[in-house]
Amino acid sequence: MSDSSRLTELAKQIADNTKIVDEYTRANGISLGFSVDSTAAFPSDAPAEVLEARRIVKEATQELNDLVTGPAEHLRWLACRYHDLSSLRWIYHFNLFSHVPLDQAITFEELASNAGVDAVQAKRILRHAMTNNIFHEPSAGKVAHTADSALLVRERGVRDWVGYTTEESFRNAGKLVEATEKWGSSNRFDQSAYQVAWDTDLPMFEHLGKFPERAERFANTMTDMTSTDGYNIRHLVNGFAWESLPEGSTVVDLGGSVGHACVAIAEKARSLQFVVQDRPEIVSQGEKQLEEISDEQIRNRIKFQAHDFFTDQPVHGAAVYLMRFILHDHPDSEAVDILRKLVPALKNGSRIVIMDGVMPEANVLPKSEERTMRIMDLEMMTTFNAKERERADWEHLYSVADMRLKLKSVERPVGSAQSVMEVVFEDEKAAL
Numbered sequence: 001m002s003d004s005s006r007l008t009e010l011a012k013q014i015a016d017n018t019k020i021v022d023e024y025t026r027a028n029g030i031s032l033g034f035s036v037d038s039t040a041a042f043p044s045d046a047p048a049e050v051l052e053a054r055r056i057v058k059e060a061t062q063e064l065n066d067l068v069t070g071p072a073e074h075l076r077w078l079a080c081r082y083h084d085l086s087s088l089r090w091i092y093h094f095n096l097f098s099h100v101p102l103d104q105a106i107t108f109e110e111l112a113s114n115a116g117v118d119a120v121q122a123k124r125i126l127r128h129a130m131t132n133n134i135f136h137e138p139s140a141g142k143v144a145h146t147a148d149s150a151l152l153v154r155e156r157g158v159r160d161w162v163g164y165t166t167e168e169s170f171r172n173a174g175k176l177v178e179a180t181e182k183w184g185s186s187n188r189f190d191q192s193a194y195q196v197a198w199d200t201d202l203p204m205f206e207h208l209g210k211f212p213e214r215a216e217r218f219a220n221t222m223t224d225m226t227s228t229d230g231y232n233i234r235h236l237v238n239g240f241a242w243e244s245l246p247e248g249s250t251v252v253d254l255g256g257s258v259g260h261a262c263v264a265i266a267e268k269a270r271s272l273q274f275v276v277q278d279r280p281e282i283v284s285q286g287e288k289q290l291e292e293i294s295d296e297q298i299r300n301r302i303k304f305q306a307h308d309f310f311t312d313q314p315v316h317g318a319a320v321y322l323m324r325f326i327l328h329d330h331p332d333s334e335a336v337d338i339l340r341k342l343v344p345a346l347k348n349g350s351r352i353v354i355m356d357g358v359m360p361e362a363n364v365l366p367k368s369e370e371r372t373m374r375i376m377d378l379e380m381m382t383t384f385n386a387k388e389r390e391r392a393d394w395e396h397l398y399s400v401a402d403m404r405l406k407l408k409s410v411e412r413p414v415g416s417a418q419s420v421m422e423v424v425f426e427d428e429k430a431a432l
């Protein structure tokens, strides 16, 4: 059956919803464009109907593009998308972005000489990247920044994200088949594509700990993720009633990285105290970044503590133990160990707030939201042999770890790729 009526339907959806987005951006001084002075990020706090219209435009344009391209052309060129990453990686690795001024074009030769790379290679790489709106050629032989390439200069978080994904995730993903060939369906966390890609027996975080610059880049990537649509930190801040906790309550953030989640919660819940736990090298980085926060009221309520969550939890009786993006990094046996090391620190009624993906059935979520979650699932597979769990997997995990851990609620805030799960420890006899 012909899809021609679908084409017209999509075109109408695009026109109608683009109008909503356009009216909002004009009224709010948001400039969507490719030039360096364009708005870098669509406001995540835009009204819900505008965010919904934007989602429809994104999905409908993608579908329309794929339909008019046709399956044969689509599949062939989809299979060549690796060069989107290979050119971006080259640009990142050789720091090309930092050698182009933000306010003027320079010749390919000048850029190559400043960056210490070959001019002919640089021109070929850049001209490919330009087809993705990363840099442009305003006049023959000259290169200038676009909004995308300028972000690599201006925003450390985006730069580190691009560095982590192109230098590390891309490398891991390229070894997924080899890992399956080698270890079959193993779900040991030291038998993933990561170990093949980096020729190591160590699990990812232990291995990363040996390379301080890579560990720092990973932590910055995690912070940067809190600005994305699906993983925006507002979903955690608004997804649990932090202000309803008794005044002065303590929140312990296990594997809390450099403290970005606690800082965001502390901005809203002004009476809570926080302990951010992580590996020692990350704790040092977090302490340094905390010093840079100007609001003393926030700074004074956040403490860092080096703690390995595979060992006994040292902070007993906290109101909430938070784990965001932790259990999904671990196959079931390790996830159970992490929970069991926490249990002795819990009192009756203690809460564990777990923020992670809860995978839907196929075709339940809008495609763009499902895609983000599926990307994360494969990221877990390649890096840790772990996975994004379905609700039944989560329930099973908690009950295997300890029958007294009861899953009370699962909420997925609108637009969030993660859900907030509240697990309560129910044991009348539990001693502190």
Ligand SMILES: C[S@@+](CC[C@H](N)C(=O)[O-])C[C@H]1O[C@@H](n2cnc3c(N)ncnc32)[C@H](O)[C@@H]1O
Pocket (backbone or CB within 6 Å): 205, 219, 222, 223, 254, 255, 256, 257, 258, 261, 277, 278, 279, 282, 307, 308, 309, 310, 323, 324, 325, 326, 329
């Ligand atoms: C995927 S990141 C999540 C960070 C943060 N919770 C967030 O939501 O962005 C996982 C974190 O767990 C930390 N981590 C890994 N193994 C750990 C361990 N054995 N003990 C404590 N922290 C660990 C990592 O250093 C990293 O900061």
